[in-house]
Amino acid sequence: MTQGAAMRAMMVAFLTAVVVLVQTVAAQARPDSFAELAEDISPSVVNITTSTVVATRTGPQGIVPEGSPFEDFFREFQDRQGDGDRPRRSSALGSGFVISEDGYVVTNNHVIEGADEILIEFFSGEELPATVIGTDPNTDIALLKVESDEPLKFVDFGDSDTARVGDWVLAMGNPLGQGFSVSSGIVSARNRALSGSYDDYIQTDAAINRGNSGGPLFNMDGDVIGVNTAILSPNGGSIGIGFSMASNVVTRVVDQLKEYGETRRGWLGVSIQNITDDMVDAIDGLEDAFGAMVTDVPDGPAKDAGVQLGDVIMTFDGGDVADVRALVRRVGNTAVGKEVDVVVLREGDEVTLAVTLGRREEAQGAVPASQPVPETEEAPVEKEILGLTVTPLTDEMRSELGVADGMDGLVVSGVDEMSKAYEKGLRAGDVLTEASHQKLRTVDDFETRIEEVREAGRKSVLLLVRRGGEPRFVALTIDD
Known part of the structure; x- marks a missing residue:
């Protein structure tokens, strides 16, 4: 090796060592102290003291057993101490932070919930009373306001x-x-x-x-x-x-x-469930466990836009919907009244629907309306299918099981504990209303759906199951 080549090799080795050293130092880097940062942000952090008037319980509960000969003694003792049944004031502590110079303060809802008085203590020791601007129990966030003669130190939200x-x-x-x-x-x-x-x-x-x-x-x-x-x-x-x-x-x-002074979250108006791996084979056009399956469509924005029971919501307002949680968050974060595109998978095809969102807070008490279905004249027939003993719904069964009038289906009266149906959580009292997205009114309907699934080369049939009125889809493996 020439002298020049040796020098170049030494230089490469040196530079490589320097790069490794810099990367190691960077990886191990940590602040020497948080003191400067803490000093800068402390004036914006506050202590919160709340005060609530609560009623004192009558008598010496918790001190002596009820009916004890000492009960009267302890009641007299409490009365002499001045407690009696008079209301007393309870206090609690929490924290918060200022987000604007004009006095808006953020804290948890559970810190101030039910409080009669709220006192804000600043890092300087100054104390100011606060009023509640609004609360959101769903995220446990509350917004307060204090009035100050001087602009307050505040902090910004980051991403x-x-x-x-x-x-x-x-x-x-x-x-x-x-x-x-x-x-x-x-x-x-x-x-x-x-x-x-x-x-x-x-x-x-x-x-x-x-x-x-x-x-x-x-x-x-x-x-x-x-x-x-x-x-x-x-x-x-x-x-x-x-x-x-x-x-x-x-x-x-x-x-x-x-x-x-309140939240206004978007509302789509559907009941949904996650797609499980064993449901994929039973849903045309679905390649993996992705999306949110519609299990009910009450009167509301989704129904008005044409969303149907059994649709799989794939995208919402241009964003992918991986699961139920993703859809709920996306809808809730979208403005009330906004028209959004919702892409659903329906019978193997993707369908785009334009939905104008409602407001969730106004729809919290909405009850899905059932549609009347012509009554069947056939006599009930009980039969065991795929480990399930099923029989058509009667009016008496609807009343006992809390099923809406006019809804048809098959009642599960028994489940073989060695069957796949039992493993999937199906139990006596469940009501099967659909198989492969088609209504079930008779036992023959159920058997026909299973045969159709077999002829299509599928391994499972998708059942819509209602328990206590709540719907969910279950993919049930069929016998070969």
Whole structure:
């Protein structure tokens, strides 16, 4: 090797080592201190104290057993202490943060729910009373307002969709009533769902305890990417599993509460269920478990637009619908009154429907209307099919099972515990109203549908099952 070649090789090796070193340092980089960031954002974080008048229970419940000879003694003792049955005032603590210089404050709904008085304490020690502008129990968000003579320090919302697992975050608030406190951690997971239809939680290992509820979760730019809401803990204290409602959910709620004092979510007007792997073979044109299947279409926007029972919703307003949760969130985040394109899979073909959304809050109490079906003159026949013992509905059965008048179907009177039907969760009392998207009125209808499925070379038949009035689809494997 020439001297020049050796020098070039040494230079390449050196540069490679430098690149590796830089990448290693970058990968291991972490803040030396959060002090500057904490100092900058602390004036915008607040402690929240609520006060509620509650009635005192009559007598010494919880102290002595009812009927005990000591009951009168303890009642007299309470009366002498001045308690008696007079109402008393209960207080609770939480956290929040200021989002505008004119005094709008965000917190959790459960922090202020039922409160008669709300007091906001700032980092400076100043205290101001707050009024409730609006609340949203579905996302556990509340918007408050304080009046101040001076412009207030506030923080901005960041884009929670840009937060990555492993990013540093700071949680601030009033844990266990100890006053202003800061904890650090990372984003542990994204898109967590707990129990709500609109859940989109950021999971973090930053310490969150009681009293942190409603406080902000900051990224390293000092922007709020979440509202600390809940923890998973066997003992009530932080074990490193905390949940913050993502800011991109919160901002939409806050904007509506500020403008209307309430939320106004889009409403499609369908009952839906997820597609399972075993249902794919039974649905024409579907290649994998994707979309949301329509199980009921009451009077409303979807019905007006032509959505039908058994349709699989594939896209909504230009966005793919992977499952029920994705559709619910998309619809809820769409403006009331907006006309959107909904693409459904129907009998193997994609159909595009234009739907003008209603408002979910106005439709919460809507009850699906049933359509009358001509009564059958045939006598009930009981037969075992695919492990199910079925018989046509009668008026007496409709009354007992809570089935709408005029609805036809087959009642399951028994299920073979060794059958596929039992494995799929079918039980006595279930009502089968459709097979392969066709109405069932008689046992012969059921057998005909199964034979059609066999002739088509399919492995399962898609059943529409109602239990307690609630519909769902079940793909039931047929015998060869």
